[in-house]
């Protein structure tokens with residue numbers, strides 16, 4: 001993975017060791033709705049489940065709520081609870097990038113983030129990029145540059161490109177390679193995707209053509 005996506009560090013504030021401790025503790029706790037707070041080495045830890053818990057997500061500026069088990073990933077919640085099916089499940093193991101969404105300004109693999117961890121965080125999916133009935137410039141650039149074939153990887157690539165351009169409006173070829181390094185396309189549309197990013201960057205500089 002060439003970009004800065006970190007699927008195993010979800011910013012949850014507790015370590016793997018603490019998580020394993022908490023998991024052990026949870027064995028002695030009956031099925032509960034909601035969460036309870038436990039003490040782990042002097043630190044308070046919210047413990048969800050193993051039953052369903054109320055979860056609230058903010059996606060594309062809109063609030064969504066559902067009762068879901070803590071094991072449910074952000075990708076599963078988006079697709080199965082909220083009918084936001086733009087992010088795709090392909091590898092389901094933080095490898096291909098088809099499930100990419102933007103969380104707190106950074107691209108993340110939604111297959112590797114738990115929905116409960118995504119609470120109180122601003123999430124943008126490909127559905128949120130439309131500007132009224134107009135395509136977002138990066139979506140239009142994908143069309144202009146023939147940057148998709150079967151299209152299965154495309155939503156993830158579009159979101160990763162958006163995150164890249166938000167961070168680096170004028171990316172170098174190396175920036176583009178790095179920024180999109182976490183997305184795979186089995187149809188080999190990489191040249192078109194790179195051209196799409198360059199088109200948007202050039203337009204932002206007042207340019208009319210891309211290289």
Ligand code: FES
Pocket residue numbers: 088089090091092093094095096097098099100109110111112
């Ligand atoms: S489905 Fe999430 S990275 Fe492949």
Ligand code: FES
Pocket residue numbers: 147148149150151152153154184185186187188189
């Ligand atoms: S367009 Fe088919 S996998 Fe990318």
